Amino acid sequence: MTDRNRREQILQAARALFREKGYHATTIRDIADEAGMLSGSLYAHIRTKEDLLFEITDEIADQFLDEMKAVAGRSLPPDALLRQGLAAHLRVVSTHLDAASVFMHEWRGLSPDRRRVIQEKRDAYEQMWAGILEAGAAAGVFRREGLRFARLVVLSVANWSYQWLHPGGVLSAEQLADQLAEVLLSGLLVPPADRADGTA
Amino acid sequence: MTDRNRREQILQAARALFREKGYHATTIRDIADEAGMLSGSLYAHIRTKEDLLFEITDEIADQFLDEMKAVAGRSLPPDALLRQGLAAHLRVVSTHLDAASVFMHEWRGLSPDRRRVIQEKRDAYEQMWAGILEAGAAAGVFRREGLRFARLVVLSVANWSYQWLHPGGVLSAEQLADQLAEVLLSGLLVPPADRADGTA
DNA sequence: CCTACCGATCGGTAGG
């Protein structure tokens, strides 16, 4: 097995363990065990435990950014961008559930410097969402009032998804995104004109 | 100072530290420091570190449940229940931000038995939300299709709020709830009939 | 990648 493969194996073990037990509750011996070696041997492949955490979070942050950049670059109506942005997010989460959970949960374990790197990528990601919503409002498709709160709602749905998403589910990320986008776009209320009792 | 007060002081230190650094990264010495004593002395007041975590999470779980029970007991239109449920949730989070963050983040540190206790309360809480949405659909006020996803969206907004809510903010929990409920109820889209360009 | 180990720190206790 190549060094690169071995390292990826270690990373994979760390992702699963950091997600399951948390970064601080996971020991270097847990990771070595899972990778089939002794704890001392791990240091032929890594420098520190924190390096593993950084590599995991930085890599998935880039994936979120790359996917969202691809979506934002399409010239599509705002509601289609919302659907596709949500689908992209859910796709990344469901195909990298361990890493996504670690990204959302364990960044506090990073040193201040590295935490800042991750925070900047997170900010950039949120700004791309803000851009999609702003463009929708500019086009007259999304409501202007409450746009700030709309952003909060969309980001909540995206950021919370790692908590309930199961990669083995019946619905695909795209199908889930469509359903969630429908709720976000149209709201919970039955339009007054359609109500059975005729109230408006 | 009474024993009860001293204990509450210790709990308060633990809440803040568990939120800031996480349960496993917080040492018994950190907590003792913050409470103004030595680590050994802490054990005159507590049995184990995990007891602190359980007490913190169990107490805030009860607060969420109590507040939501009070809301669900009111006979009000479904949309008003949604607003008030959201307001109740945000009020608990903003007045107990440390505990709410620990509740959302640190339950993995609990033993299986105690984790189950917390999980059950969390399930009960989610069921109360499901009840509010179901009643709204039964009354013909909320859309039937996608109700499952509407629940997911509402819970995402509620459960993610500890990440952005600042107790010192300009808007009250009630004002924030009103704005968020507006987005949830009416959606992001400008109604077709109202569009500037007349498209529908 | 293993053997053998290190200093530091952990949660917790005994005796006062």
Add this chain to the structure above:
DNA sequence: CCTACCGATCGGTAGG
């Protein structure tokens, strides 16, 4: 609530 401490375990290293 302090002094003084315990065994266990932590992340990491030296030498092969």
